[in-house]
Amino acid sequence: MSAITSLFRNDYDADGFRTCSVTGLDVHRSVENHVKLFGLTAVIALAVGGVFAFTVAMTRWEFIGFLDPGSYYTHLSLHAWNLLIFWMVFMEIAILYVGGPMVLGRKLPLRRLASAGWVIMALGAVGVNASILLTEAPNEAPLLTAYVPLPVSPWFYGTAIVFLFGTTIAALPFFATIWFETRGTRRSLPLVAFGAFITGIIAVEAILGGIAAFAYALAWRVDLIAAVEPGIYRQLYWIIGHGSQQINLLAMITVWYFLTHVVGGAVVVSEKVSRTAFVFYLFFINLGAAHHLLVDPGVSAGWRIWNTSYAFYGAAFASMIHAFAIPAGIEAGRRRRGQGGGLFGWLTSAPWGNPVFAATVFSIILFGFLGGITGVVMGQMQVNMTWHNTFAAVGHFHATVVLGTTLAFMGLVFFVIKTMFRRDFVSNTLASAVPYAYAGAMSIVTLMMMYAGILYGVPRRTAEVVRNIPGSEFSFAAAIPIFMIFGIFAVVAIASGALFILVSVGSLLFGDRLPGGDDGGLLPEGGLHADGGQPIHAVELRGTFTLCLVFLAVFIAIYVLNWYLVTQLWSIGA
Ligand code: HEM
Numbered sequence: 216m217s218a219i220t221s222l223f224r225n226d227y228d229a230d231g232f233r234t235c236s237v238t239g240l241d242v243h244r245s246v247e248n249h250v251k252l253f254g255l256t257a258v259i260a261l262a263v264g265g266v267f268a269f270t271v272a273m274t275r276w277e278f279i280g281f282l283d284p285g286s287y288y289t290h291l292s293l294h295a296w297n298l299l300i301f302w303m304v305f306m307e308i309a310i311l312y313v314g315g316p317m318v319l320g321r322k323l324p325l326r327r328l329a330s331a332g333w334v335i336m337a338l339g340a341v342g343v344n345a346s347i348l349l350t351e352a353p354n355e356a357p358l359l360t361a362y363v364p365l366p367v368s369p370w371f372y373g374t375a376i377v378f379l380f381g382t383t384i385a386a387l388p389f390f391a392t393i394w395f396e397t398r399g400t401r402r403s404l405p406l407v408a409f410g411a412f413i414t415g416i417i418a419v420e421a422i423l424g425g426i427a428a429f430a431y432a433l434a435w436r437v438d439l440i441a442a443v444e445p446g447i448y449r450q451l452y453w454i455i456g457h458g459s460q461q462i463n464l465l466a467m468i469t470v471w472y473f474l475t476h477v478v479g480g481a482v483v484v485s486e487k488v489s490r491t492a493f494v495f496y497l498f499f500i501n502l503g504a505a506h507h508l509l510v511d512p513g514v515s516a517g518w519r520i521w522n523t524s525y526a527f528y529g530a531a532f533a534s535m536i537h538a539f540a541i542p543a544g545i546e547a548g549r550r551r552r553g554q555g556g557g558l559f560g561w562l563t564s565a566p567w568g569n570p571v572f573a574a575t576v577f578s579i580i581l582f583g584f585l586g587g588i589t590g591v592v593m594g595q596m597q598v599n600m601t602w603h604n605t606f607a608a609v610g611h612f613h614a615t616v617v618l619g620t621t622l623a624f625m626g627l628v629f630f631v632i633k634t635m636f637r638r639d640f641v642s643n644t645l646a647s648a649v650p651y652a653y654a655g656a657m658s659i660v661t662l663m664m665m666y667a668g669i670l671y672g673v674p675r676r677t678a679e680v681v682r683n684i685p686g687s688e689f690s691f692a693a694a695i696p697i698f699m700i701f702g703i704f705a706v707v708a709i710a711s712g713a714l715f716i717l718v719s720v721g722s723l724l725f726g727d728r729l730p731g732g733d734d735g736g737l738l739p740e741g742g743l744h745a746d747g748g749q750p751i752h753a754v755e756l757r758g759t760f761t762l763c764l765v766f767l768a769v770f771i772a773i774y775v776l777n778w779y780l781v782t783q784l785w786s787i788g789a
Pocket of ligand 1: 275292294298299302303358360609613617660674675676705709712
């Protein structure tokens with residue numbers, strides 16, 4: 216017990232503030248303690264979801280065939296809810312507190328609400344887990360979507376609403392901070408706080424959609440209404456179903472700006488352009504939810520094409536801006552410090568042994584190349600036909616939420632361990648190995664998921680398919696080699712995730728306490744504000760420009776390849 220309480224202890228001045236030795240920010244005890252509380256809870260959810268990653272992946276790898284089809288859906292539901300929702304959302308509340316009161320050097324207002332929000336969220340999360348575990352026929356495990364009219368326990372809908380309600384309460388202190396900061400002034404927020412603010416607005420929209428969807432289904436399950444209209448449920452559900460991914464995206468980009476600056480020496484090349492990109496998300500990203508309804512008979516083809524292709528490109532454009540701005544910020548910052556000769560010297564000289572930096576940069580690269588490109592391509596109506604409900608869709612979203620968001624959040628957890636818990640890693644070598652092992656193995660896993668789905672049509676959400684499709688002579692046996700590679704690297708990825716948890720928890724419990732003023736080896740060479748005095752627009756950005764051309768070439772190649780694959784479908788039945 217004393218080991219746990221000591222985690223929440225630091226030296227503060229009489230007003231409860233201390234100066235962070237890495238960021239130089241004035242951090243108040245109330246902010247720091249709540250960031251720790253939400254962050255620790257998120258890591259517990261990651262560990263629980265990770266256990267189910269093992270059982271689920273070892274079932275899809277039919278060579279092992281771990282679970283029977285009956286229990287597969289219970290495990291899949293627990294995997295999805297603990298990782299996509301609880302790991303992410305607890306982290307995102309912590310990020311709102313970092314992006315708001317911490318960056319602005321304020322106390323956390325409405326502290327009781329923050330703590331109450333945590334209690335309600337925790338109760339909701341435990342309730343959702345219990346309702347999935349205790350599901351009995353005729354009820355079904357809800358999976359992520361809990362689609363009606365499949366009967367799902369009313370306890371599930373009820374506790375999911377409790378969790379969403381708790382999240383709203385926990386977000387209020389963040390909004391209050393922004394209000395206190397900006398009332399009566401025309402001062403603009405720092406970029407990280409601005410990104411967190413836009414994330415918060417999109418989160419509110421998503422939460423309202425989620426409460427509406429689950430309340431509608433709950434009313435039907437407890438017989439308050441006689442019937443439920445699946446088309447309406449799906450429209451409402453995807454406000455949160457995709458909305459939660461939008462929160463992940465924006466929170467991750469905010470973390471990218473923050474961490475590349477503090478551990479990589481990056482600068483913001485143009486505040487205006489980066490802020491405009493965040494505002495673009497506000498207007499366009501919600502339309503992305505429509506790509507989940509691409510085969511829905513309830514909406515017209517025109518509606519689907521407009522929302523997923525034309526209008527949605529407003530959000531894709533915003534992502535392109537960040538995809539340029541963040542590497543450009545690293546290049547400009549490092550060149551200004553004299554840390555980058557030649558085309559890519561600014562990259563090769565970067566602190567790759569620092570796990571915070573490596574996790575952040577791998578997250579940027581892999582999210583862009585694997586998650587981002589595939590998302591825009593498969594979100595297009597015609598091409599979507601070769602992806603829809605196949606294992607390839609699972610590959611796409613693991614590239615976004617695992618290689619992108621989870622990796623970035625792992626970097627943030629390592630950062631918080633050093634800067635807020637003030638603990639050194641139990642082993643620098645193991646900590647440095649985590650992003651390499653996790654990113655490397657998971658990249659191969661996601662690629663195999665995509666290959667199995669697109670090239671062989673292997674479906675998602677099924678325990679048994681490659682060796683035996685009951686009642687059919689159709690065979691996916693040709694995909695067995697792909698699944699062998701998938702299975703082996705899934706084991707490596709899960710082991711690397713376990714290593715992350717071991718290093719994190721081990722460092723908290725057994726890591727040496729960092730002396731005051733020690734940066735824990737996180738700061739870039741020359742400190743946070745070193746620059747050669749050169750104005751930012753005089754710095755060459757040819758490395759980033761070259762990377763953008765490579766990205767464009769890969770994008771075009773994948774787009775053309777996918778259209779080619781669609782044309783191959785025309786021969787079906789010929
Ligand atoms: C080592 C890491 C992981 C492995 C090996 C893994 C593997 C898998 C597999 C094999 C499936 C089953 C797909 C199917 O049958 O359709 C799945 C589903 C899923 N995973 Fe993961 N996963 C990992 C980490 C994560 C993380 C970190 C997240 C979220 C942040 C996540 C979110 C999901 C979701 C949302 C589903 C879909 C559930 C559904 O269809 O309802 N996974 N994962």
